[in-house]
Amino acid sequence: MEDQTAARDDSVLGSRILKVNHAGEHGAICIYSGQIIAARLTARDMVIELEEFKSHEVRHRAVFWAELQRRGRRRCRSYWLCALGGFVLGLGTGLLGRKAIAATTVAVERVVLRHLEQQLEQLRGKDEAAVAAISSIIEDETQHHDHSAGHLHGGKFWPQVLSPVVAASTEAVIWVGMRA
Template sequence: MEVFAKSMSADLGDRIIKVNHAGEHGAISIYTGQIFMARLTARALLGELIEFRSHEQRHRAIFGAELQQRGRPRCRSYWLCGLGGFVLGVLTGLFGSTAIAATTVAVERVVLKHLEHQLSILRGHDPAAVAAISAIVAEERQHHDQFAGHLRTGTFWPSVLTPVVSASTEAVIWLGMRL
């Protein structure tokens, strides 16, 4: 029974690492699309967007290295995350700084919830996955908190984008875990 439990937790850890790797690719693509549009609509955010994209590139490398060490291929949702992320980034970047901030806050809120859940179920079962996930949590929180500071309550974009972006992020994670 113990061997079965270890095998299940290793498989779960593998799937989580694969989905997180694809998710980081999606995040890079969101920031890339936002950077592209922010040059026209939100120049004041360019420095933060470029910095945060570099964080996401490092996060993707952490999960990529862990996948390689495990001998696992990337998630089949990898390119879907990239394409969807870029489209989301361009569209929200088109609408300026408040839409960019609302998108980042919505995505990061969902991501942080999933990361905390992943850590709770993998602790004691998959130390390498826990280490990889733990290595990125602080920067993901920084992205959330810093962009939350750009939002004003009662504005249009947060109320429209938050439910759509949150639901889309949840759906991509759900799909990735099943591919």
């Protein structure tokens, strides 16, 4: 009986994490959507890269959605909050130009990658389907972080200004999502 309760608790935690990750991926799609619109004016040379990153996020969202559907779970209540917040963040930082775009991606991905690693630690040996879904996106998220960090060489202003705000906002959305 105790083993069944622990397994159910692990499954509930895995499902909650997957719901938040699904909403977060939707938010990331919206960040890139806003940035793509603005980058057409401020950083044309980044548009193809941003479209590629967005395509990765679309795939990630599909991975989490497929696992949620397999479990019979609905999406997170913070899904549309992530969309709105992501689009506003993307459009705003996109209007500030290439260094702001890159600083935003670095800040978001730093938080996301830390959370993904924590999630894997929590779920390994308890919810292998959730572990597989999370593990399948880490390489792309790392690439987004590292590639965007390469755009910041010599630029300290936007990382110093945006990183704390973007990181705190990302943490807040994750926190809200885990409680929604």
